[in-house]
Structure formats: C-alpha cells, structure tokens
Amino acid sequence: MHIDLTGKLALVTGSAAGIGLATAKGLAASGAAVIVSSRHAEHVRVAEAAVRSIAPGADVQGFVGDLSTAAGSGALVEAFPKVDILVNNLGVFQLQDFFEIPDSEWMRFFETNVMSGVRLARAYAPAMAQQGWGRIVFVSSESSLNIPSDMVHYGMTKTAQLAVARGLAKRLAGTGVTVNSVLPGPTLSDGVADMLKGEVAATGKTVEEVAAAFVRTHRGSSIIQRAASVDEVANMIVYVCSQQASATTGAALRVDGGVVETIA
Structure with a gap:
C-alpha cells in the first residue's frame, strides 16, 4: 500500500516529541506539508529539523503557542486558516490518586486533552466539508476504555475524546470528511521514558x-x-489520514497491543 498525501496540509498538535513527532514524520514522508506545534520555540525548531531529516525537502512549518487555551487555538487558526488533516495529539497525563486531584487539575486536563481538539475541529472542519475531503483524528488511549485507578482524570478526558469524535463523525456524514479516534496502549514515548527513568537508573536495565x-x-x-513504539502508533494514524481509509469514520481504532479485553 502506497500512501500519497501530496498536496495536503496536515496539522499535528503536541508534535515536539513522542507520538506527535512520529506522526508528523510519517505524514511528511507520505508527501504532506506539515505544521508542528509546541509551547516552546526551541522544541518547535528541533521538531522541524527532525521531520526534515526523515523527509528531506518537506514543507514543514511550526507554531509556538499554548493550545490548551482558547487564545492559543485562535492564534493558530489565524496563522493557518485552513488545513486538510487535523491530528489532535496534544495531551497531558500524570499518576495521581483520585482523592488528591484538585479541581484545577481536572480543568487543566480537560482543557488540554479535550477542548484543544474541540476548538480546532470546530474551526477547521467546515472548510474540509466544503471542499469534500478532510481527516480529523483524536489521539485517545486504551485508558478511555480501561479507566486507570491512578489516573481517573486522564481516563475521563480520553473517554470524552471518543464521544466527541463519534458525534462529530455523524455530524459530518456524507461530506467526505472522516473523524476517528486512535487508541494507543502503553507506548514508549518520551513522557513514559521520563516516568521510568528512576527505575532504569536503579536497575541498570x-x-x-x-x-x-x-x-x-x-x-x-x-x-x-511490551510497550509499543511511537512509530507503531503513528503508522495507524497516518493510515487513518490517507485516501485508503476513506470508508473508516466514527471508529475507535486500537493500537493497544491487545490490552483491552474485548474482541470488538
């Protein structure tokens, strides 16, 4: 299967590292022009260079801003008024006992993991529908189905993403715009590697x-x-963004290594 996204402009949020960066690389390698984003200018510059190292000559642009806020999302849309592919990858996670999670953390997780995608989909989907082609992907998690007892607030946001994606897919029925969720399982991203670094140092493994x-x-x-690699997850995302995935919409596609105990 040859995926050709030449002529498409893709935005990947939270793409300075991990699954987001791997996805940006995969989309660029498939011919798409790519926008990478982060809150930090230096991280954006590094991500741009990393994408170009995989796809020399690729059209790569960067955006610096906090997409967990309405102002940040608005600035992004002003800078890039139209995209063909939107990958809502921005997200935060943290191990924390339910009884120790303050209201502010519930709201931070919801604004970052859910509302960033809601705002951008609301901004970009109408033009996609008008042109008769578009791809919107929400990067959720197997935690949307298996709510972790030590990250209830995270699981809540990931389940919310499934609801938004399914409802938006139905809202865009017949337009040529697909909306899907991708559900990674345990993935060896930079964030997970950082979480495990103490154990790595203690064991020498x-x-x-x-x-x-x-x-x-x-x-x-x-x-x-085992944990999946970020490239294994990105492969699914890139496929969902392709022309070949035109009949896949409203779906929750698992890249969870079989963690979720269901055959459906």
Missing part, C-alpha cells in the same frame, strides 16, 4: 526492558507483552 516489565505488571492483559 534498558528503558525498553523496564517498560516491558511495567506492561507485564500493570497491563497484564497485553498480548504483545
């Missing part, structure tokens, strides 16, 4: 070995028995 042990202990239902 590689981060891959520590991540695999974490999966076996905390996600025992995993079939692959």
